[in-house]
Amino acid sequence: MNILILGSGGREHALAWAVKQNPKCDHLVCAPGNAGMAEIADCIAVDVMDNDAVLKLCRAQAIDFAIIGAENPLANGVADVLRAAGILTFGPSKAAAELESSKAFTKQICDACNAPTAAYARFTELNAAKAYVTAQGAPIVIKADGLAAGKGVIVAMDLQQALDGLDDIFDGAFGYAGAQVVIEEFMDGEEASYFILSDGKNILPIGTAQDHKRAYEGDKGPNTGGMGAYSPAPIMTDAVTQKALTQIIQPSIDEMARRGTPFQGVLFAGFMIKDGQPRLVEYNVRFGDPECQTIMMRLGAQALDVLLACAEQRLNETQINWADDHAVSIVLAAKGYPGSYEKDTEIKGVNTLPSDSKNMVFHAGTKTDGDKLLAIGGRVLNVTTRGSSFQEARTRAYAMVDQIEWEQGFHRKDIGWRAL
Ligand code: AMP
Ligand code: GLY
16 A cells, blocks of 8 residues: 655654555655655655645555644644545544644543543633632643643743743743643653554554653753653553553543544553552643654554554454563754754764664654765654663663764763663
């Protein structure tokens, strides 16, 4: 079959790498793709936010199955447009993508199905929001309602920070995303993520992970899209995952179906875990980046079978053959990220590194210029490895990172410190 992967990050390179290994994949197209994806697929430029252009590309390439990587095109309804045109698509409808595109919506779903989460209130007016925050006191969490590229959340440890955060949001710091705010009780505990496929009715868990959101070692510095991840997450024990599935995930999926907006795709649930009890922090409606890199490395060619089963609504007949393995992904980013950084800097040493079922360098913001590999983004490479223990995978990953020569890049040296 002809398969499209929409996106250009490390997440999409990992999806492409796994899908390509499956004999069902005859022709792989990535749009727009990156230098790593270009080695295994045809990359075609497209504006991922232009649904008609994506549909045209699918028709021109006779695409049988489209896999959507990121949240913005999903919130923009690309899956609805492709499905309406008869193209099998992995990813939720615009209506179901509200689980990520509106934090207030997710809270309503939790209320409707009694899923454990932080207590909250919603506001559209600054003074009322400030009065509420002052009455509640700190620590407290302020969230812009809509998509804000992971930047719309302020975990305020004192009252002034909370009030300043509200000023910023109502001043339009997050644009439309801040037209409504959700103010939440601060939850204490350890965070982990769970990835669950849903075909609208049936669910299939495909792995737990933890990531490091802060730019610098010791989980310090500004928030980023993620500087590294590992799977599985030790804190997600069998007992915790069971509670997460029965108390939170399945009831949410059932509630979405009951409303006539079934969720089809991957639900990326973030939990805060304390004393063995998970509470929902947030839902995302796509794979995490770099969490996806670790999960694809563990699934390998099976990934295509399970994504297809999800899109074809037959997850109830599907199983995963798990190995007792561990994967880790280390992000190499441009110095300055998540702020401004230099572009078109040269990276050396990548093409001599191993590239097999246990060791991969997934590309994010890269391009080639003749024989040269150039960095053109903030997060640029994801060195991803798999082993029989976390320690083994991690040691190998850092040994690979050490062979990459990129003066203008940096990485964290403590990925997975909790798991060690
Ligand atoms: P979100 O985008 O909702 O995942 O929020 C970003 C980050 O803020 C989360 O990964 C948590 O570290 C933190 N956070 C969000 N909500 C809460 C909460 N209610 N209590 C404590 N931390 C939170
Ligand atoms: N790594 C976090 C995310 O993809 O949202």
